[in-house]
Amino acid sequence: MKFSKILVLFLIATTSVIYAQDKKVTLEEIWNGDFRQERLQSLQSLANGKEYLVLNRNNGNASIDVYSYKTGEQTGTLVNSADLEEISTFQSFQLSEKEDKVLLSTELESIYRRSSRAVYYIYDLEDKTLSKLSDNKVQEPTFSPDASKVAYVHENNIFIYEIASGEVTQVTKDGVTNKIINGVTDWVYEEEFAFVRAFQWNETGEKIAFMRFDETEVPEFSMDLFGKSLYPSEYTFKYPKAGEANSFVSLHMYDVGSEETEEVDLGDYEDFYIPRIKWTEDPMILSVQVLNRHQNDLDLIFVDAEDNEAEVVMNETDEAYIDITDNLTFLEDNSFIWTSEKDGYNHIYLYDEDGELINQVTDGDWEVTNYYGFDKKNNRIFYQSTENGSVNRDVYSIKPNGKSKKRLTERTGMNSADFSADFTYFINSYTSTSTPYVFTLHRAKDGKLIRKIKDNSALLEKEKAYNFSPKELSTIEVNGNELNMWMIKPADFDENKEYPLLMFQYSGPGSQEVSNSYFNTNDYWYQLLADKGYIIAAVDGRGTGFKGADFKKVTYKELGKYEVEDQISAAKLLGSRDYIDADNIGIWGWSYGGFMSSNALLKGNDTFSMAIAVAPVISWRFYDSIYTERYMRTPQENPSGYDENSPINHVEKLKGDYLLIHGGGDDNVHLQNTMRMVEALIQANKQFDWAIYPDKNHGIYGGNTRLHLYTMMTNFITEHLKTQEVKEKSENEL
Numbered sequence: 001m002k003f004s005k006i007l008v009l010f011l012i013a014t015t016s017v018i019y020a021q022d023k024k025v026t027l028e029e030i031w032n033g034d035f036r037q038e039r040l041q042s043l044q045s046l047a048n049g050k051e052y053l054v055l056n057r058n059n060g061n062a063s064i065d066v067y068s069y070k071t072g073e074q075t076g077t078l079v080n081s082a083d084l085e086e087i088s089t090f091q092s093f094q095l096s097e098k099e100d101k102v103l104l105s106t107e108l109e110s111i112y113r114r115s116s117r118a119v120y121y122i123y124d125l126e127d128k129t130l131s132k133l134s135d136n137k138v139q140e141p142t143f144s145p146d147a148s149k150v151a152y153v154h155e156n157n158i159f160i161y162e163i164a165s166g167e168v169t170q171v172t173k174d175g176v177t178n179k180i181i182n183g184v185t186d187w188v189y190e191e192e193f194a195f196v197r198a199f200q201w202n203e204t205g206e207k208i209a210f211m212r213f214d215e216t217e218v219p220e221f222s223m224d225l226f227g228k229s230l231y232p233s234e235y236t237f238k239y240p241k242a243g244e245a246n247s248f249v250s251l252h253m254y255d256v257g258s259e260e261t262e263e264v265d266l267g268d269y270e271d272f273y274i275p276r277i278k279w280t281e282d283p284m285i286l287s288v289q290v291l292n293r294h295q296n297d298l299d300l301i302f303v304d305a306e307d308n309e310a311e312v313v314m315n316e317t318d319e320a321y322i323d324i325t326d327n328l329t330f331l332e333d334n335s336f337i338w339t340s341e342k343d344g345y346n347h348i349y350l351y352d353e354d355g356e357l358i359n360q361v362t363d364g365d366w367e368v369t370n371y372y373g374f375d376k377k378n379n380r381i382f383y384q385s386t387e388n389g390s391v392n393r394d395v396y397s398i399k400p401n402g403k404s405k406k407r408l409t410e411r412t413g414m415n416s417a418d419f420s421a422d423f424t425y426f427i428n429s430y431t432s433t434s435t436p437y438v439f440t441l442h443r444a445k446d447g448k449l450i451r452k453i454k455d456n457s458a459l460l461e462k463e464k465a466y467n468f469s470p471k472e473l474s475t476i477e478v479n480g481n482e483l484n485m486w487m488i489k490p491a492d493f494d495e496n497k498e499y500p501l502l503m504f505q506y507s508g509p510g511s512q513e514v515s516n517s518y519f520n521t522n523d524y525w526y527q528l529l530a531d532k533g534y535i536i537a538a539v540d541g542r543g544t545g546f547k548g549a550d551f552k553k554v555t556y557k558e559l560g561k562y563e564v565e566d567q568i569s570a571a572k573l574l575g576s577r578d579y580i581d582a583d584n585i586g587i588w589g590w591s592y593g594g595f596m597s598s599n600a601l602l603k604g605n606d607t608f609s610m611a612i613a614v615a616p617v618i619s620w621r622f623y624d625s626i627y628t629e630r631y632m633r634t635p636q637e638n639p640s641g642y643d644e645n646s647p648i649n650h651v652e653k654l655k656g657d658y659l660l661i662h663g664g665g666d667d668n669v670h671l672q673n674t675m676r677m678v679e680a681l682i683q684a685n686k687q688f689d690w691a692i693y694p695d696k697n698h699g700i701y702g703g704n705t706r707l708h709l710y711t712m713m714t715n716f717i718t719e720h721l722k723t724q725e726v727k728e729k730s731e732n733e734l
Contacts, residue, residue, distance in 0.1 A: 023465045024531050027714065030524045031707040035463070037436045037456050037518070040427065043067075047099060049422030051075060055093060062089045064102065069425045069441060072453060078102060079123050086130050087121060096147035100125055101163075103133070103141055103150070112187060112667065115139065115196045122150065122163060133161055134168075139184050140197040144205040149256075151183075151199060151208060158183040158199060158210060160256070171208070171254050171261065178220065178238055181213040186247045188240055189213075191668065192626035193275045193324055203283040207305045208254040209264075211274055213247040225665055226694050237667070240625040242642075243634040249274050251288060253308055264308045266290055266301060273626070275324040280334050287328070287336075295321045295630045300355065313355030316340060320549075320556040321630045323510065327371040337361070337381065337400070339371055341549040348381060350400050361402045367546050369393060370416065374400075375423035378445065382408075382423065384416060390546045391473060391484055391516045395428065397444070408447030413516045419444060427453065433471045433486075436460065436518040467491050468527050473516060476539060478569045479562075481551070484514035485570070487537040488523070490530045493579075499535045500584035500721040501574055502526075507563040508592035509631055510545035510552050513538045525710055533723035535580060541566030557638050559620060559631055560599050560645030567596065568604035575607070586610035586721045588713070591669055591698065592617060598647035598658075598677070605655040610720045612659045612713055615666060615698055618673040619646040648677055651684045657720040658688040661709065663696030689716065 029035065043052045050070070056063050063080040067073065079102060081089045090104040102125060105118040117137040123130050133141060133150055138159075141152035150161045156175025161168050172182040183199040190196050199210035221239035224232045240246045251264040251274060266274075269290060276289040286303040288310070300314040316322060318341070327339040327348075334353035339346055346368050348361040361381060362368055370384035372395075380397045387407075388394050395417045398405040409415040413432030420426070423444050430438045436456035442449055469491050475482045490499065504522070506513050519527075526536040542562045543555035555562050567587065575582030587608050589597040594616025601611035620628045620642050621635050635642045643649055658681075662674040674690070681688050691712060693700050700709055718726075 022467070025466055025468075025524055025528050027525070027528065027707055027710050030521060030528070031710065035459065035519070035521075035524050037459060038454055039437060040429075040439050040454060043418070043427075044095065045419070045421040047421050049420040049424045052420070053078065053093075053095070057089075060089060062091075064093055069420055070450065072441075072451065078125060079104070084123075084130055086132070090121070091118070094141070094143070096143040097145050098147055101143065101147045103143070104130075107137065109137060111139075112190055114190055114194065115184070120150075120152075131163070131166075134159075140199075142197065142199070142201065144201050145203055146205055149205070151201065153183040153199075156181045156184075158208070158254075160208075169259065171210075171259075172212075178236065179214070179216055181215065181247075183210045185211070186213045186215055186218075187237055187667070188246070188624045188626050189273075189275075192624065192630075193273070195276075198277075200277060200279060200286075202279050202286070202305060206256055207284075208256065209277055209279070209286050209303075209305070210252050210254065211277065212250045212252055214250075215247045217245040218247055219244050221670065223665060223667065223671070235665075235667075239667075239670075242621055242623060242625055242628040242632065243636050244625060246271070246273075246293070246625055251277070251303070253286075253303075253305055262308055264288075264303055264310060266303075266310050267299075267312070276326070276328070278328060278330075280330045280336075281332055282334055285334065287330070289324070291322070291324070293629065294633060295626075298322050313353075314338075314351060316342065318342070320553040325371070329371075329374045331374065332376065337371075337374060339368060344549050346549075348383060348398075359400075359402055361398060361400060362405075363402070365548065366390075367548070369546060372417055372419055372426075373423070375444070378423070380404075380423075382417065382419060382426075382444070386546050388412060389516075390512075391514060395426070395447075406446065408442065408444070410447070425450070431517045433473060433516055433518065466527070468519075469493070469530050471519065471523065473514065476570055476573060478539070478541065478566050478573065481542060481566075483539050483541055483566065483570065485537060485539045486514050487535065488526050488530050489535050490533055495579045497579060498581040498724050499533060499579055500586070500723055501571070501580050502529060502534055502536050502717060502721065503567065503571060503574075503585065503587040504536065504538045504593070505541070505563075505567055505587070505589055505596055506591070506593040507541060507543060507567070507589070507596045509543055509555060509559075511592075512540060512545050514540045525714075528714070529717065532718060533725060534717070534721065537574060539567065539570040541570070555631065557632055557641045558645065559641070560595060563596060564599045564603055564645070567600050568607050571600075571604065571607045581724070584609060584721050586612075586717060588612035588614070589616075590614040595647065598660075599645065599650070601656050601658060602647055602650040602653040605653050609656040610658075610717070611656065612661070612716060614661045614709075615663060615669050615700065616647070616660070616673060616677075617669055618648050618677045619643075621646075622670060622673050622676070648680050651677070651680045651686055654681065654684070654686045654688070657716070658686075659713070659716045660688060660690040661693070661700070661712075662691075663693045663698060663700045665695040666698045668698040 041054050045052045061082045064078040066076040091108040092105045094103040102123045104121045108118040110116050117139050120133040139153040158171040174180050175182050215238040218238040218240050222236040226232045254261045271293045273291040278287045284305045288301040290299045296318045298316045299312045303310045329337040338349050350358040366387045368385050372382035382397050393414045395408045416429045417426040428440050438455040439453040441451045472487045476485045587597045587600045594613035597611040598613045601608045
């Protein structure tokens with residue numbers, strides 16, 4: 001009797017396991033975040049290098065808590081909104097250099113991708129008092145080095161608030177919306193040079209260097225936003241498209257004591273950019289990077305803040321373009337560390353204070369992919385690289401003379417590091433195709449593991465019920481190059497069957513979609529499609545990154561030529577495999593990827609039968625000056641490069657099924673792109689499908705938007721890329 005009960009229980013348990021392993025993922029689960037990986041909260045190292053800060057939220061309150069690197073235990077709290085009468089919570093914080101005061105943001109309001117404005121409060125950590133910075137919502141408040149003052153931007157002007165007295169000094173007075181900007185960047189600088197705050201205190205607090213943007217000649221772009229009011233509103237902003245007038249940018253030096261401002265004469269430049277300013281180790285020497293409009297000639301300039309004299313200390317040129325980074329560190333004697341692609345791969349270089357090369361620090365047919373900084377105490381540089389293959393990343397340290405290199409990470413995959421302020425520790429983030437994020441603490445001098453912090457074992461356990469297919473990494477030889485590829489097959493894959501193929505790509509210059517990393521959100525959607533009988537693949541073609549400058553820059557002046565050729569050739573090669581239905585190959589992409597998928601369907605109309613383009617650039621003539629001209633020069637100089645590879649000029653080639661999607665409030669890739677494509681298709685009498693998401697920006701999200709979008713795309717794919725089972729069912733019905 002007992003044996004029978006045990007047998008029955010065993011059979012029930014076995015049946016449950018088998019049933020659980022047949023569970024199919026749904027779009028609702030994906031976009032509800034059921035498979036979201038656990039990450040570490042954003043942390044900030046304290047100057048002691050032994051502790052870090054985390055912004056925590058609990059029951060509507062916000063607190064800045066202190067934790068030990070070594071133990072992970074909480075050691076204190078800097079401030080808790082529950083203890084403050086004036087505010088109920090705050091969204092972000094900024095610590096002063098001396099760690100004696102903190103700025104707290106409230107009523108935070110996003111502007112563009114990186115910019116925001118908010119009402120800020122200053123909390124004194126010593127006397128526990130809270131004071132309001134301004135009644136206005138302001139941008140980029142920044143403590144002076146001694147934390148006696150805060151500089152900020154309001155309505156395109158710079159102000160200085162003296163904390164002790166409450167006195168406010170207005171530094172600039174000519175700021176006007178859509179005309180003059182002081183101290184923060186214009187739209188195109190923010191988007192393409194990736195920074196917002198365009199002012200910096202020097203170390204003594206005597207000077208503020210700032211940039212001024214004159215947008216007067218920049219053409220305006222306007223968008224209708226429909227909202228919920230009776231009448232739509234119009235949003236207008238300055239947006240320089242390729243070949244059009246940019247802001248005129250100038251550099252200025254403000255003397256805090258005399259309250260006087262002087263423009264810095266940088267030299268004889270025309271139509272140029274200032275992508276970076278940074279004070280050196282000498283508190284009166286400011287470094288300024290000046291880049292020509294073609295973005296292939298860069299001067300590093302030292303400005304003496306006492307007499308505002310400027311001197312070029314280093315120049316770098318490239319036949320194509322120079323990528324701007326934050327990889328600049330000044331040593332005590334004002335020698336400096338710099339990264340460059342000048343030997344064909346991105347590497348680290350050491351220069352003296354006069355800009356003369358001391359030595360190349362790293363060398364080899366691989367790329368430095370992240371520069372973490374310099375530990376002056378131990379005389380070591382920390383960086384991340386592709387030395388273990390372009391789909392992998394490892395963390396290393398090396399001396400400035402290029403000797404004593406140490407690999408600090410052990411597991412093959414994608415490793416990245418977050419170092420403590422004094423480079424005693426680093427938190428390693430690790431992932432691979434089989435491992436979601438794992439976070440561990442290591443000793444920086446040798447990489448020794450100190451403690452495990454967090455992993456995603458619970459996610460892996462949950463995924464067992466779904467029997468997900470692995471993401472298979474490989475290479476494919478296309479047009480004389482070994483290209484990286486991943487592929488996801490159905491869990492019940494049968495090599496004797498034929499499967500439709502959906503390809504995904506982005507393909508923008510220097511990008512990467514194929515890496516040794518775990519599933520992202522789209523990958524779970526690909527699992528859903530694999531469950532329905534699809535094979536999904538991605539190929540990083542020419543123009544993508546981390547395989548050397550020549551591989552990346554081959555697309556210069558010809559965006560959409562070689563990248564499209566590689567996607568078409570890859571699709572043909574994959575279609576020749578016995579298990580792929582060559583008549584049923586689709587491609588999709590977003591932004592640059594939408595530009596690519598549109599071109600692939602049109603130029604490869606004998607290869608692709610379906611494409612989805614989300615928020616695509618349809619003509620590079622419609623996109624911004626900095627990004628586009630970096631890779632294409634201007635339309636006036638390179639008209640054929642712009643037009644021959646623009647999907648809008650190939651609409652007559654459309655044979656397959658095409659779905660075009662855009663957000664109506666996209667300030668980045670404007671809806672103009674899709675509307676012009678729609679009109680061209682209509683005039684060519686080509687049938688297609690399209691959808692506009694009202695007021696949504698380039699990310700097309702909010703509420704149920706992503707669920708709706710991916711439901712629509714799933715339905716389009718299943719309708720137009722027929723699986724073998726669907727084909728057979730249709731034939732039987734006939």
